[in-house]
Amino acid sequence: xxxxxxxxxxxxxxxxxxxxxxxxxxxxxxxxxxxxxxxxxxxxxxxxxxxxxxxxxxxxxxxxxxxxxxxxxxxxxxxxxxxxxxxxxxxxxxxxxxxxxxxxxxxxxxxxxxxxxxxxxxxxxxxxxxxxxxxxxxxxxxxxxxxxxxxxxxxxxxxxxxxxxxxxxxxxxxxxxxxxxxxxxxxxxxxxxxxxxxxxxxxxxxxxxxxxxxxxxxxxxxxxxxxxxxxxxxxxxxxxxxxxxxxxxxxxxxxxxxxxxxxxxxxxxxxxxxxxxxxxxxxxxxxxxxxxxxxxxxxxxxxxxxxxxxxxxxxxxxxxxxxxxxxxxxxxxxxxxxxxxxxxxxxxxxxxxxxxxxxxxxxxxxxxxxxxxxxxxxxxxxxxxxxxxxxxxxxxxxxxxxxxxxxxxxxxxxxxxxxxxxxxxxxxxxxxxxxxxxxxxxxxxxxxxxxxxxxxxxxxxxxxxxxxxxxxxxxxxxxxxxxxxxxxxxxxxxxxxxxxxxxxxxxxxxxxxxxxxxxxxxxxxxxxxxxxxxxxxxxxxxxxxxxxxxxxxxxxxxxxxxxxxxxxxxxxxxxxxxxxxxxxxxxxxxxxxxxxxxxxxxxxxxxxxxxxxxxxxxxxxxxxxxxxxxxxxxxxxxxxxxxxxxxxxxxxxxxxxxxxxxxxxxxxxxxxxxxxxxxxxxxxxxxxxxxxxxxxxxxxxxxxxxxxxxxxxxxxxxxxxxxxxxxxxxxxxxxxxxxxxxxxxxxxxxxxxxxxxxxxxxxxxxxxxxxxxxxxxxxxxxxxxxxxxxxxxxxxxxxxxxxxxxxxxxxxxxxxxxxxxxxxxxxxxxxxxxxxxxxxxxxxxxxx
Numbered sequence: 001x002x003x004x005x006x007x008x009x010x011x012x013x014x015x016x017x018x019x020x021x022x023x024x025x026x027x028x029x030x031x032x033x034x035x036x037x038x039x040x041x042x043x044x045x046x047x048x049x050x051x052x053x054x055x056x057x058x059x060x061x062x063x064x065x066x067x068x069x070x071x072x073x074x075x076x077x078x079x080x081x082x083x084x085x086x087x088x089x090x091x092x093x094x095x096x097x098x099x100x101x102x103x104x105x106x107x108x109x110x111x112x113x114x115x116x117x118x119x120x121x122x123x124x125x126x127x128x129x130x131x132x133x134x135x136x137x138x139x140x141x142x143x144x145x146x147x148x149x150x151x152x153x154x155x156x157x158x159x160x161x162x163x164x165x166x167x168x169x170x171x172x173x174x175x176x177x178x179x180x181x182x183x184x185x186x187x188x189x190x191x192x193x194x195x196x197x198x199x200x201x202x203x204x205x206x207x208x209x210x211x212x213x214x215x216x217x218x219x220x221x222x223x224x225x226x227x228x229x230x231x232x233x234x235x236x237x238x239x240x241x242x243x244x245x246x247x248x249x250x251x252x253x254x255x256x257x258x259x260x261x262x263x264x265x266x267x268x269x270x271x272x273x274x275x276x277x278x279x280x281x282x283x284x285x286x287x288x289x290x291x292x293x294x295x296x297x298x299x300x301x302x303x304x305x306x307x308x309x310x311x312x313x314x315x316x317x318x319x320x321x322x323x324x325x326x327x328x329x330x331x332x333x334x335x336x337x338x339x340x341x342x343x344x345x346x347x348x349x350x351x352x353x354x355x356x357x358x359x360x361x362x363x364x365x366x367x368x369x370x371x372x373x374x375x376x377x378x379x380x381x382x383x384x385x386x387x388x389x390x391x392x393x394x395x396x397x398x399x400x401x402x403x404x405x406x407x408x409x410x411x412x413x414x415x416x417x418x419x420x421x422x423x424x425x426x427x428x429x430x431x432x433x434x435x436x437x438x439x440x441x442x443x444x445x446x447x448x449x450x451x452x453x454x455x456x457x458x459x460x461x462x463x464x465x466x467x468x469x470x471x472x473x474x475x476x477x478x479x480x481x482x483x484x485x486x487x488x489x490x491x492x493x494x495x496x497x498x499x500x501x502x503x504x505x506x507x508x509x510x511x512x513x514x515x516x517x518x519x520x521x522x523x524x525x526x527x528x529x530x531x532x533x534x535x536x537x538x539x540x541x542x543x544x545x546x547x548x549x550x551x552x553x554x555x556x557x558x559x560x561x562x563x564x565x566x567x568x569x570x571x572x573x574x575x576x577x578x579x580x581x582x583x584x585x586x587x588x589x590x591x592x593x594x595x596x597x598x599x600x601x602x603x604x605x606x607x608x609x610x611x612x613x614x615x616x617x618x619x620x621x622x623x624x625x626x627x628x629x630x631x632x633x634x635x636x637x638x639x640x641x642x643x644x645x646x647x648x649x650x651x652x653x654x655x656x657x658x659x660x661x662x663x664x665x666x667x668x669x670x671x672x673x674x675x676x677x678x679x680x681x682x683x684x685x686x687x688x689x690x691x692x693x694x695x696x697x698x699x700x701x702x703x704x705x706x707x708x709x710x711x712x713x714x715x716x717x718x719x720x721x722x723x724x725x726x727x728x729x730x731x732x733x734x735x736x737x738x739x740x741x742x743x744x745x746x747x748x749x750x751x752x753x754x755x756x757x758x759x760x761x762x763x764x765x766x767x768x769x770x771x772x773x774x775x776x777x778x779x780x781x782x783x784x785x786x787x788x789x790x791x792x793x794x795x796x797x798x799x800x801x802x803x804x805x806x807x808x809x810x811x812x813x814x815x816x817x818x819x820x821x822x823x824x825x826x827x828x829x830x831x832x833x834x835x836x837x838x839x840x841x842x843x844x845x846x847x848x
Contacts, residue, residue: 237306549625
């Protein structure tokens, strides 16, 4: 017998604007099998469309419909609303399945699930037997699970279930892009009967600091609270205020404690009673202020809301792959998100939206939110893709491909925990991880921790890691675990349900003799082996420093309950923007044995010979990742390692580590000159070139040196000589092409200076008499720059053309210096005079 609703609420169903789009949607699915439904908020796409697709509103055949929502709260609320529209309770014709909570029955035709639950079902049975239609709701939010689920569903439809109907439903997305992804599926537009919303910009005062990582300027939150007060005075109805996270919600709630309205805090960890109260609406007497994260942007209407206050901020995931840290960061909400938020004020009547930013800032806001695949940790996605049979995701129909680096980092993690084979395919262990419905790290901790601690305790701890405890439970995981056991709040209820689910999913192992504190540390370390950390500082309390196995520095937060243990297993950490250290949010105390056990793949023992602090150090080291466990000196370091360390020292500190005499400097300058003017085979002797060939021209020294002092004794001139072109015979022409000294007409041998761009010969003017042509070197290519000196050795003239100087410049120099130096010869014709080092008197004496 075909199930039918007993008491449908016809008036409420008829009031939903999406009804007018149903014929087109049915036609698109009947003809193509896939459709994109673009429907503004409040039209009924989340509640009425699934009922219509299931055949519960007319005489169409009944079909089994699965609706996938990105959040547990939205899934349960949608099922509750649809059941109400049919005059039923959830679990009848409409049910829901989310992690830790399932309400379905044999009568259920429409089942609302989270996208994570849908992925698990697809991994267990790709054909989705019994399901005729899948509707992915809120596609515009671009959650990674939703993108992945759609890619898998398209594979199923192409290979196994061509009859499976798919609907991508969204309010503010690029419908054309989704249409192309679904094989040019028809786009069905639903016209909403939205009431007008007046947008007012309420920018904060000057001096507000922009968001930085997770930090939001308290002065800005003061402004948001003031804007809420303004909205309550200026407009009727309830106020819905969007804030980026629970911390900001709590602060603004504190600032609004005296406003005379009911203040509700709506976020993913809010108790079910609060969620129900928000969706049920007020009593019409006392006004309400709902402070919400992005969970309130889409899905169901919040009754009574006429005013939206938008902080303009949102949280997006970020992953530091080098440090193995994931975190959320505060960003400016996209234009699409701002439009979605403002629309909440006009669902039931005309409304007002206050935007806490300047209108001019709209030009700098992104058009759409960042797709999660572009910014998130891809380890869960990589495992899902590998278990699906497409390790590199190249065959998946995705709107955006996964970033190559992030996917490679995810594969490294999965290989390390035994989930992937070297070829990228899943192991049996990896397949089991994919079906557990946890982050692969936590699945590994459950599977490997259960035999060591007992299944129930491992499930308890892993559930606590997946359902992070409230901040007021503190940063000590073991203490938070004990607190959760005693508590009876919403978090504790979710934690217990998840712990039971995980215990049922893992092989049964009895409890071991480990204490609870040790068990908490071990399971945490198994989940995050690269985050085991050892204390570095000697202080106590705030500011105590740790080094993680990943190489990341970490600090305990203010008010830590962890004390100052030697070892920690860090479960949650973030790195504030601009900070060199991570901040520990949640951790468990461990000992070195636990660290070694959990992070065994990171253990290494090596002989290390390095250039450290200006000299060679050689020791044998045992390390846990970046953490040095033990070291001892090496008496006989490996010669090859010594050579490498010495070369590293040379590259860091330069050739001046060697002994550079005047001869060595001169030889280097001469070789540099010849390389510049002639080129090959004369070598480049710049610092960069010498360092690149250090193992060639310093080979004998590197074979025997053990420390810096040995290099300092190396004669650089001897070593440089090995670079001369001996093989071609050109080395013998060094003195000819770049003479160190040159004989001048007086018989003196004068040093040639190669310090400047042009080689210089400096000699007393009287010693150059009779030298009519400027001497040239480098095979005649380069004339010397001649510095003609006075008898006192001071420059009297500089020329590269002696003939011209004797002809045109000498007379002026003679006239100026002749009276000053009368004892020296100053002939009228220097080209025919005898060059001399002596005065005129000595010349006459020698003539006699």
